[in-house]
Amino acid sequence: MNLINKKVTHKRFGMGSIVKHNDSVIEINFASENKKFVYPDVFGKHLKLHDKMVANSLEKIIQKREAERQEEEWKKEEEKKLQQKNLELRLEHEKLMKNHKLHPESQMVFWCDAEEENSSFSEWKVFSGVIKSGNNQGKPNKPIRLHQNSAVLLTAVDAGMPEKDRRILGVYMVNEDFIGKLSEDGYIPAHSTYRLQLTEQESDQMHFWKYYVNEKYPNKMTWNTGKYRYFENLWMAQILLDIVSLKSDPTERELAQQFFEHFCKMNQIMDQDLPKPNGALMRI
Template sequence: MNLIDETVTHKVFGEGQIVEQDDKTITVDFEEDVKKFVYPDAFKTFIMLQDRDLSERLEETLTKMRAEEKIREKKKAKEREQKIIQQQLRARLKNENVHKSSQIVFWLNEEDDEKVFEDWSVFTGTVQSGKKKGEPNRAARLRPNSMAVLTKRDAKEQEADRKIVGMFMVSETFIGSANEDGFIPSHELFKIELTEEESEKMHFWNYYMNPRSPKRMAWNSGRYRYFDNIWGAQILRDVLKMRQGEEEQERLDAFLDYYCHLNVLNRETIPVANGSLLQQ
């Protein structure tokens, strides 16, 4: 808003005329002195425009700016809070010797689908090259704190359409680096298969994101990949919100509590999901 040549009244210096203006300051020529003020902050406390219509329009602008400033401050406060939480989490993970990305997600094909949920175990696949070619992959990061998330998409679907169809905590005695047959067994209690209707609401890329390419959704090869512990908590929390019924609520509550306990997470401070699909 151009205020050059407009007349203002100052609480101390009296009447003056605006002679210069830029994005951050205005200069006012009073009868006895020339003063420079921070713009637009000065209009909030010290200076008032004499032109009533212009003053009202400026007030509308200032009101909008104040609202935007509050939003920015709230966002910065949230970012500071999340930064502190992340720092505390990294410290706790280090103390507890827990890898920050010790969860695993599988790409199920049609042959896997039914068998995985019958046996409640999933095969890691085989090494494709090198001296160990043909041997089962060892998912070395997996420990009892790990969760296997099961996903699939139809051949005609885009990668962005990948859905979560189930999940389970690994067995309480499972150590990935010591596993020889490539099969990951589930925990006796903490496992869940989603219905087709539920899966339609659980897009995998709502949670997963490559920090180097936040908007890119690509899974070109490999049967599995690791992902962040916090994303696993977000998935469980959203399944908990979706499922109704007292018995289901109690079971999923226990599932989430167990997961958060083993991964040194506070379920009350789990951030909102912000995966690649939500970055579009």
């Protein structure tokens, strides 16, 4: 908008004429001297244009700028609130990490269907499923026992085979900063390093029920409902140790050994005191 030579009246300096202006400063020639003001802020309270048509156009510009300013302030306030919320979540996360007490059954075994047998390894995460009933029906399950010491065991049963033939497909530690009770989307991501996938030949030698047993029904091998169940830390250590012995490739064997040692350290397990597997299959 060109305001050069437009007549104005200032509350203090009286009548004048605009001689210069840009997007932020306006200069006005009054009877005694030239004065510079912040543009367009000076209009309204302190300065008035004589030309009503131009004044109306300028008012629209001022209103637009004010709306943009308020929008910017609102964004800054929202950003501030978000930063505060993230800070509170981070502090809560650090507190939970620091004060975590080991649960003796903080490992998860997951039942993979045919599609998940591929996606679990390509994406290195599993979905814990949704709540079936109650006030939270439809919301993702929270794997509340899982913490930085937890591993997820991936298993499957081939079509037409009995449950006792459930085999282990692979295993991974949860992501380094994962806390199950804080999970909102139900996904359980893998650790960046500690993750193992078994070959088909290796999987055929790793029977899940060799390690797992329901002490109430020690001779039963059944999995009725649900995508996952928790099990003992010691059993996971037994599984990892047997995977180490299965691996023939030196690189894979070294990774499996590092995985096993890391797991034992995180779960305060002395590997030399590890008992032999005594799952339901071993009790037949």
